[in-house]
Amino acid sequence: MQADLVIRALSALAQEHRLATFRLLVQAGTEGMAAGVLAERLGLPASSMSFHLAQLSNAGLVTQRRQSRSIIYAADYAAMGALMGYLTENCCGGASCAPATAPTTERPNTERNVA
Numbered sequence: 001m002q003a004d005l006v007i008r009a010l011s012a013l014a015q016e017h018r019l020a021t022f023r024l025l026v027q028a029g030t031e032g033m034a035a036g037v038l039a040e041r042l043g044l045p046a047s048s049m050s051f052h053l054a055q056l057s058n059a060g061l062v063t064q065r066r067q068s069r070s071i072i073y074a075a076d077y078a079a080m081g082a083l084m085g086y087l088t089e090n091c092c093g094g095a096s097c098a099p100a101t102a103p104t105t106e107r108p109n110t111e112r113n114v115a
Contacts, residue, residue, distance in 0.1 A: 001086040005060060009083050012059035017044060018052045025062060025075040032065075032074030 013019050020042055025033060033041075039049035053073055056062045060079045065072050 001082045006083060006086050008059045009061055009079070012055045012061060015052070015055075017042060017048070018056055021049075021052055022056060022061060022075060025073060026080070028074065030074055030077075032063075032072040034067075034070040034072055036070065038073065 013022060021038055024038060024041060035049055035053055036046065038044075038053070039046050042049070044052070053062065053064075057064060057073075061076055061083075062073050063076050064074075
């Protein structure tokens with residue numbers, strides 16, 4: 001991934017509503033979400049949501065497709081993976097230590113066994 005694309009992606013995510021939008025889209029999976037649903041979930045006006053989605057799209061972090069009268073946005077997992085790969089590329093003595101698979105949603109067991 002080229003440095004200018006990394007800077008554009010990180011700049012797009014360096015804003016509270018865009019980061020929240022991207023996180024919702026990641027959770028939504030490949031089905032994505034309609035812009036109106038995103039705006040409602042985040043409590044944003046439609047015009048603001050359109051602006052934030054355009055920024056994420058221009059940064060290459062989301063895709064869009066038309067479904068009937070709605071525009072459905074989805075996280076671009078390949079772009080997200082490339083960004084994470086770029087950020088972790090030189091850690092661990094030059095060998096990438098980024099997980100080979102997507103992280104699980106399981107939470108570690110934080111309860112202690114008391115005998």
